[in-house]
Amino acid sequence: MMNFLDDDTKERKFHEENFPWKGIIGYIMSIVLTIFAFWFSLDHVSSLGPTLFVILALAVLQIFVQMFMFMHVTESDKGFPWQTFGLISGLIFVIAIVALSMWIMTFSSMAS
Amino acid sequence: MSTTIDHTGAQHGHDSHSSTGAFVPLEYSDPDNAIKIFGFWLFLAADMVLFACLFATFIVLRTHIANGPDAQHLFDVKGFIEETFILLTSSFTGGMATFFMRHRRVKGTVAWLTVTALLGMAFVGLEITEFVHDVGIGATMQTSAFLSAFFTLVGTHGLHVSIGIAWMISIIVQLIRYGITPATARKVFIVNLYWHFLDVVWVFIFTVVYIMGVIHA
Amino acid sequence: MPPSHLSHWGLLITGDPLIYGADASIVLATVAIIFVLTKYKKWGWLWREWLTTVDHKKIGIMYLIAAVLMLFRAGVDAELMRTQLALPNLHVLGPEHYDQIFTTHGTIMLLFMAMPFIFALMNIAVPLQIGARDVAFPFLNAISFWVFFFAAMLLNISFVIGGSPDAGWTSYAPLAGAGFDTGPGENFYLLSLQITGIGSLATGINFLATIFKMRAPGMKLMKMPLFTWSIVATSILIIYAFPALTVVLTLLLIDRIAGAHFFTIAAGGNPMMYINMFWIWGHPEVYILILPAFGVFSEIAATFSRKAVFGYKSMVFSLLLISLISYFVWAHHFFTMGAGAGVNSFFAVASMLVGIPTGVKIFNWLFTMFHGRIRIKMPMLWMLAFIPCFTMGGMTGVMLAAAPADYQYHNSYFLIAHFHQVLIGGTLFGMLAAMYYWWPKMFGFMLNEYWGKWAFWLFNIGFYVCFEPQYILGLMGMQRRMYTYPKGMGWTDLNFISTIGAYIMGIGFLVLVWDIVYSIKYGERDLTGDPWDGRTLEWSLPSPAPHYNFAVIPTITHRDHWWELKQTGRQDELKIHEQDIRPIHMPKNSGKPFLIGLSFFVVGWGFVFEWYILAVLGLLAIFVMMFMRSAEQHPDYHIPVEEVVHTETALGRL
Known part of the structure; x- marks a missing residue:
């Protein structure tokens, strides 16, 4: 189970293309996702609940576009790219802060 | 910003190919720089939590408009759409700067970084215009909890972008002076990590603050 | 305002x-x-050897000195409070003054005593344990220290200039808002915590990067010493918790000096959001304080029982599990806020869950000692005192975690007794055990056992006499932060006993200081570098270690590598051969971290008194120094082979 923890001696390989395909595809994807989010929400294509869900999902997809297309998130000079661990645990805590704070503080909007 | 110690005590080689002959980007070519990149990732993880707290505050307080305007009456749809596309484009141009840096093309790197910084300035300019307009119609931080949270969240992002611009300019100067070295390559890589990260934060700002503010009917 | x-x-x-x-x-x-x-x-010496150093061992020592000084300062606060409460209707302190004293006591003990104590141990032990020559970012490490140092100065100076903060160490809004708390005292709190928080966050990043990227070859994660593992868990918590503190303090400061409405009563502000966000940081913070102590006890239990720690993997796993769960329990600090049964149940259950991995650790330490050849030296003595004390504190913690019952205990002396029992019995005992344990590695001599035992017994007996009565006082209805109480409540006897206990603890502290002073003069020299017959890599080095730590970086094959080599008679594998020595790459000393810390002090001062020109000047100075640093082309140098050979020969290792 914890084998990957010990996998920190292997040299990793980097990939760099001769033409910036990744960047261009990433840019197109981010633009398309954004236009879709604007159209879906501002043209009131659906009711409020599904709209919120869809535009949040699109925003989450944009994270992956930036991470993989621009930020080279899987690269590491040796062994496991530990930043992915940092980002995933960070994401857990981000969701905890936002969701649990909303839950805890709901009573105040019920009271007001 | 700081110095790392390597294990081996040996001089660092500056060649871009490891012993196995595989491609290693310049910014990863010595352990000093590689560890700084990792440290910066950790900083981004922390910055993510910082924005999470600001988002949580905004979400909790977004309906607390007191006697001030609500989101629907305040936000200018055209304005935030413009800001969004400018920042998304600057993320792409920043990515291009990294691409050119990895191909050791100093002119291309400088050019793309300059475009990125200019787009960043356009973004900040639009944001300042928006804030000035809001304040002009009496929607200030002191008006309501909603506006306190709005200005702080969006303003913190804007402050990050402004710092990023100043940082980029200092790196452009260093690139012109020293060319592409392991140290300047690392700086180009890191400032772009920061820039893409701010783009992601903005995606959530336009989704959670602006779109949700405008469509909440 | x-x-x-x-x-x-x-x-x-x-x-x-x-x-x-x-x-x-x-x-x-x-x-x-x-x-x-x-x-x-000595001015030149002070500047060259200490104020400009980037050596993790010296920075650790400076943290330690600062921590002991702050322990004294906040300890005096505690004695003043207990004196005021010894009998009903006393007027040793006025109410305003009492409020200031309990605020600075809590703030300093947590942020300016316990945190630097932990940072001292991290700095001293972690690079040596993993076979590194310094931390990942030595320059940043020095900034962390000086930022902490000047933040501590800023808070302490409030007592004589402008008035101390007086809204409690938690500084809840709206009490701490501009409407109820005029004057600069509260600003001192906000700014000094903000500034030291920056240093703490940098330390967390620094050590996580150090541990993940700078271990000696062969030291896989599952071969790391448990203290290093505890610092992994601590650093993770620091990285994800301290930004919340930064935000909550900033928002309150914006409220106070810019008239915003985050936490005010008017214009839709919500003070409860302050409480919520404060504890998003605050609860992980208490685990930041306890996890390093757990790591220390794992080292001590194994060393002084001459046995490998029982259940190494479960120890690692429970450390990580505690740091994860500790992020989902924060609302148990405000069950009585009325967030509803669903919220309270969730956070109550999560809080109780923390008891499971903690229990695993307690049992593992007991099993480590079981059938071991135990030697009762000072570190082990503190460890033995920790187990019952912390277990009791943990159990009263589970009582407090039961949300319905918490309505009875909330903010009473029961709570006070509980968190002092875990923080003193856990964190402080752990830090003191670690101080005795690593002292010879830091300074090259041992602390005296005779005076150490006197300090130990006085402090321990004093602890129980002071705090056990407070559980009962809490159940009898005495609330925290009362500056006095009337006769006839039935509280007098217990309060008086508690005050006697506090005085005994105070004497214990003085004897501890005497132990240090005495040992500086008469302490037994540590000539072997391995006075405790230790297990981990730092004990293979001379005491104190040369500034580059390892002349040649060892290759690790075992968990408890040094012990394994000693058991199999292979110590020679770590012996240095002249032909293996290479020039050693080290960072240069720099005055900038000190000046950056000083500039932060100026910025803080500017904001406290709202002299914004001063604040802007300070910020400019910080940016200028960072820019100069970024433009430096050679912030490092190489120690030539001859110098290393010379040093190692003088140490008798070549």
Whole structure:
């Protein structure tokens, strides 16, 4: 189970293309996702609940576009790219802060 | 910003190919720089939590408009759409700067970084215009909890972008002076990590603050 | 709120004899320090060897000195409070003054005593344990220290200039807002915590990067010493918790100086959001304080029982599990806020869950000692005192975690007794055990056992006499932060006993200081570098270690590598051969971290008194120094082979 923890001696390989395909595809994807989010929400294509869900999902997809297309998130000079661990645990805590704070503080909007 | 110690005590080689002959980007070519990149990732993880707290505050307080305007009456749809596309484009141009840096093309790197910084300035300019307009119609931080949270969240992002611009300019100067070295390559890589990260934060700002503010009917 | 109505002299002339006493002692101490440094021509030495150092071992020592000084300062606060509460209707302190004292006591003990104590241990032990020559970012490490140091100065100086903060260490809004808390005291709190928080966050990032990227070859994660593992868990918590503190303090500061409405009553502000966000940081923070102590005890239990720690993997797993769960329990600090049964149940259950991995650790330590050849030395003694004390504190914690029952205990002396039992019995005992344990590695001599035992027994007996009665006082209805109480409540006897306990603890602390002073003069030299027959890599080095730590980086094959080599008679594998020595790449000393810390002090001062020009100047100075640093082309140098050979020969290792 914890084998990957010990996998920190292997040299990793980097990939760099001769033409910036990744960047261009990433840019197109981010633009398309954004236009879709604007159209879906501002043209009131659906009711409020599904709209919120869809535009949040699109925003989450944009994270992956930036991470993989621009930020080279899987690269590491040796062994496991530990930043992915940092980002995933960070994401857990981000969701905890936002969701649990909303839950805890709901009573105040019920009271007001 | 700081110095790392390597294990081996040996001089660092500056060649871009490891012993196995595989491609290693310049910014990863010595352990000093590689560890700084990792440290910066950790900083981004922390910055993510910082924005999470600001988002949580905004979400909790977004309906607390007191006697001030609500989101629907305040936000200018055209304005935030413009800001969004400018920042998304600057993320792409920043990515291009990294691409050119990895191909050791100093002119291309400088050019793309300059475009990125200019787009960043356009973004900040639009944001300042928006804030000035809001304040002009009496929607200030002191008006309501909603506006306190709005200005702080969006303003913190804007402050990050402004710092990023100043940082980029200092790196452009260093690139012109020293060319592409392991140290300047690392700086180009890191400032772009920061820039893409701010783009992601903005995606959530336009989704959670602006779109949700405008469509909440 | 702006203190413009105060003349500059009004900040100094308060008419309070306690403050004049503090004024006088500060002036006298400053004059004495300047006199000694000048008389013995030590200014250059101070600057070159300490103020500009980037050596993790020296930074660790400076953290340690600061922590002990702050323990004294906040300890005096505690004695003053207990004196005031010894009998009903006393007026040793006025109510305002009492509020200031309990605020600074809590703030300093947590942020300016416990945190630097932990940072001291991290700095001293972690690079040596993993076979590294320094931390990942030595320059940043020095900034962390100086930022902490000047933040501590900023908070402490509030006592004599402008007035201390008085809204409690938690500084809840709206009490701490501009409407109820005028004057600069609260600003001192906000700014000093903000500044030290920056340093703490940098330390967390620094050590996580160090541990993940700079281990000696062969030291896989599952071969790391448990103290290093505990610092992994601690650093993770620091990275994800401290930004919340930064945000909550900033928002309150914006409320106070810019008139915003995050936490006010008016204009839709919500004070409860302050409480919510404060504890998003605050709860992980208490685990930041306890996890390093767990790591220390794992090292000590194994070393002094001469056995490998029982259940290494479960120890690692429970450390990580505690740091994860600790992020989902924060609302148990405000069950009575009324967030509803669903919320309270979730956070109550999560809080109780923390008991499981913690229990695993307690049992593992017991099993480590079981059938071991135990030697009762000072570190082990503190460990033995920790187990029952912390277990009791943990159990009263589970009582508090039961949300419905918490409505009875909330903010009573029951709570006070509980968190002192876990923080003193857990964190402080752990830090003291670690101080005795690593002292020879830091300074090259041992602390005296005879005086150490006196300090130990006085402090321990004093602890129980002081805090156990407070559980009962809490159940009898005595609330925290009361500056006095009337006769006839039935509280008098227990309060009096508690005060006696506090005095015994105070004497224990003085004996501890005496132990240090005595040992500086008469302490047994540590000539072997391995006085405890240790297990981990730091004990393979001379005491104190040379500034580059390892002349040649060892290759690790075993968990407890040094012990394994000693058991199989292979110590020679770590012996240095002249032909293996290469020039060692090290960072240069720099005065910038000190100046950056000083600039942060100026920024803090500017914001506290709302002299914004000063704040802007300070910020500019920080940016200029960072830019200069970024433009530096050679921040490092190589120690030539001859120098390493010379040093190692002098140490008798070549």
